[in-house]
Amino acid sequence: MYIFTFDFMQRAFIAGIITAVLVSAMGVFVVLRRMSLVGDSLSHVALSGVAAGMLFGFYPFYGALAFAALAALFIEAIRKAFSKYAEVALAVVMSGGMGLAVVLISLGKSFNADLFSYLFGSLVAVSPSDVRVISTVGFFILLSLAVLYRELFSVTFDEEAARLSGIAVGAVNTYFTLLVALAVALSIRVVGALLVSALMVIPAAVSMQIARSFKATFAVAVGVAVLSVVSGLFISFAFDVAPGGTIVLIAAAILTVVLIIKGFRGKLT
Amino acid sequence: MIAGEVNLKSNVNTGKIYQKNPFAAEVVKLIDVTFSYNGTPVLEGVSLSVKAGDFLALIGPNGAAKSTLLKLMVGLLKPGTGEIRLFGQDVRRFREWGKIGYMSQQAAHVNTAFPATVEEVVSSGFYSGFGRLFDGKKRREAVERAVDLAGIAGLSHRLIGELSGGQRQKVFLAKALVKKPQVLFLDEPTTGIDAASQQEFYRLLMDLNRHEGITVIIVTHDIGAAFDKAGKIGCVRDKKVYIHDNTDEVTEEHIAEVLGYRIPSRQKIL
Ligand SMILES: Nc1ncnc2c1ncn2[C@@H]1O[C@H](COP(=O)(O)OP(=O)(O)OP(=O)(O)O)[C@@H](O)[C@H]1O
Ligand SMILES: [Mg+2]
Numbered sequence: 001m002y003i004f005t006f007d008f009m010q011r012a013f014i015a016g017i018i019t020a021v022l023v024s025a026m027g028v029f030v031v032l033r034r035m036s037l038v039g040d041s042l043s044h045v046a047l048s049g050v051a052a053g054m055l056f057g058f059y060p061f062y063g064a065l066a067f068a069a070l071a072a073l074f075i076e077a078i079r080k081a082f083s084k085y086a087e088v089a090l091a092v093v094m095s096g097g098m099g100l101a102v103v104l105i106s107l108g109k110s111f112n113a114d115l116f117s118y119l120f121g122s123l124v125a126v127s128p129s130d131v132r133v134i135s136t137v138g139f140f141i142l143l144s145l146a147v148l149y150r151e152l153f154s155v156t157f158d159e160e161a162a163r164l165s166g167i168a169v170g171a172v173n174t175y176f177t178l179l180v181a182l183a184v185a186l187s188i189r190v191v192g193a194l195l196v197s198a199l200m201v202i203p204a205a206v207s208m209q210i211a212r213s214f215k216a217t218f219a220v221a222v223g224v225a226v227l228s229v230v231s232g233l234f235i236s237f238a239f240d241v242a243p244g245g246t247i248v249l250i251a252a253a254i255l256t257v258v259l260i261i262k263g264f265r266g267k268l269t
Numbered sequence: 270m271i272a273g274e275v276n277l278k279s280n281v282n283t284g285k286i287y288q289k290n291p292f293a294a295e296v297v298k299l300i301d302v303t304f305s306y307n308g309t310p311v312l313e314g315v316s317l318s319v320k321a322g323d324f325l326a327l328i329g330p331n332g333a334a335k336s337t338l339l340k341l342m343v344g345l346l347k348p349g350t351g352e353i354r355l356f357g358q359d360v361r362r363f364r365e366w367g368k369i370g371y372m373s374q375q376a377a378h379v380n381t382a383f384p385a386t387v388e389e390v391v392s393s394g395f396y397s398g399f400g401r402l403f404d405g406k407k408r409r410e411a412v413e414r415a416v417d418l419a420g421i422a423g424l425s426h427r428l429i430g431e432l433s434g435g436q437r438q439k440v441f442l443a444k445a446l447v448k449k450p451q452v453l454f455l456d457e458p459t460t461g462i463d464a465a466s467q468q469e470f471y472r473l474l475m476d477l478n479r480h481e482g483i484t485v486i487i488v489t490h491d492i493g494a495a496f497d498k499a500g501k502i503g504c505v506r507d508k509k510v511y512i513h514d515n516t517d518e519v520t521e522e523h524i525a526e527v528l529g530y531r532i533p534s535r536q537k538i539l
Contacts, residue, residue, distance in 0.1 A: 032383065032384075150393065150396065153385075153389075153393050154393045154396070157380060157383060157385070157390065157393060158373075158376065158380065160345060160371075160373055161371065161373070161376075161394070161444070163345065164343055164344075164345070164366060164369065164371050165366050165394065165396035165448070166364065166366040166396060167396065207384070208382075208384050211384055212386070212426075212428060213384070213385065213386045213389060213426070213428070214383075214384055214385040214386070214389045215389070217384045217385075
């Protein structure tokens with residue numbers, strides 16, 4: 001196809017598909033743990049990492065990864081203090097991250113097209129080194145998910161029971177939040193900081209409507225996310241709009257269609 | 270005796286299973302245990318011992334600290350003072366997780382919307398540490414056996430959110446059974462279950478106790494069933510636990526006095 005004759009489109013598709021798989025797979029656990037806000041919080045902090053990178057002159061992606069990872073550890077630390085209200089911890093980190101980002105951006109006078117691309121995602125901005133970072137860190141995240149699948153299931157389903165089967169619940173929780181942070185930081189390149197969380201939550205929401213098992217929940221979520229990213233990138237290319245927006249709109253459209261079909265079925269049966 | 274109430278003592282011979290074995294190993298032992306929530310003591314100076322093969326029912330009014338006691342026994346809560354031993358080891362250092370099955374009071378009520386099948390939930394109770402990536406066959410066999418034992422083999426591929434309350438309770442029992450534990454800790458496993466299913470549930474527990482030699486420690490408000498099925502009754506009240514070793518010696522009046530309330534007749538309960 002002709003759009004793949006552009007190097008930047010190839011890179012955008014590779015980065016986009018890896019991002020979709022990662023973020024939606026994590027999203028299933030995130031939604032079930034009632035931590036839907038976590039993507040938003042971490043992406044705002046990741047953005048401040050990007051701004052720091054631009055201000056101090058290092059690779060913004062590393063800034064995003066490092067800042068998001070630190071924020072994840074911080075969330076886990078204060079989550080214990082608000083154990084019954086996990087979203088308090090998330091809200092604190094989200095506003096803190098945004099505040100830091102705004103300060104760093106105004107210090108660096110860097111409110112330019114480059115920063116804009118991290119906010120809303122970009123097709124042309126995905127560099128070869130971005131693709132390298134996304135695929136390396138992405139592979140590491142997927143490997144971790146595969147190895148820790150049972151632990152994550154147990155801890156998400158019933159923390160007490162998980163503890164009694166010898167799972168180090170605290171360590172699993174912290175590691176998981178760390179993985180989410182890395183996945184979120186990776187995805188701000190293609191999807192954009194403001195829309196990452198939608199790609200994390202919407203596919204999981206769709207799959208929970210239709211899947212008939214936990215494994216299927218994963219498969220459907222990943223499928224919806226990849227479908228949204230691929231078609232979103234095509235549309236973004238064709239109409240020259242920011243990819244983050246088209247991706248999220250498609251995911252939302254899928255959710256709407258599923259809900260309508262389910263609604264009709266419910267009325268008929 | 271009030272009319273309409275039966276003398277529990279005369280009913281305890283049916284299906285009673287407790288055999289006193291002075292040589293049986295100690296499964297749980299509490300020595301002078303005290304526990305407080307935020308400075309308010311709920312258990313004080315509790316000592317008790319449960320031996321292998323015992324069937325202990327813990328009864329007592331709401332808020333008496335029955336659930337707290339169970340959580341202390343499995344190590345989910347740490348005692349303020351005193352010592353708790355599981356299979357002879359300090360519970361804080363206990364790591365043989367395969368030996369204990371636990372079903373919390375909330376187990377079947379939380380996470381009803383979790384998109385997992387019965388099989389996936391039961392399977393998550395089977396945990397084998399680092400060997401877990403390569404234990405597929407063993408795991409499948411264990412799950413099959415557990416759902417069979419719990420009598421829910423036909424429900425394996427159903428979503429847990431689409432089961433009845435009683436069916437869900439059995440899923441959690443199967444989850445506790447899947448690792449073939451030597452002792453089962455059950456916190457009000459039959460609340461909200463119809464009389465017939467309750468009978469079935471207790472029959473299952475007695476089977477496990479008698480034929481598989483599993484030690485059972487169960488919290489229940491169903492005093493009739495406790496008297497009928499359990500070999501030991503533990504009354505939890507006023508921060509203390511009073512254990513009665515043999516139900517033959519325990520009269521209804523005595524329990525009523527210890528618990529501070531009257532016992533409705535068995536016919537009304539079952
Ligand atoms: N997390 C907690 N923090 C503070 N107090 C608690 C906590 N959990 C329980 N309590 C208190 O400790 C006491 C014992 O509670 P527990 O849940 O052990 O009672 P129970 O005997 O299981 O009651 P029920 O029959 O209602 O299940 C109660 O007075 C309760 O209010
Ligand atoms: Mg209780």
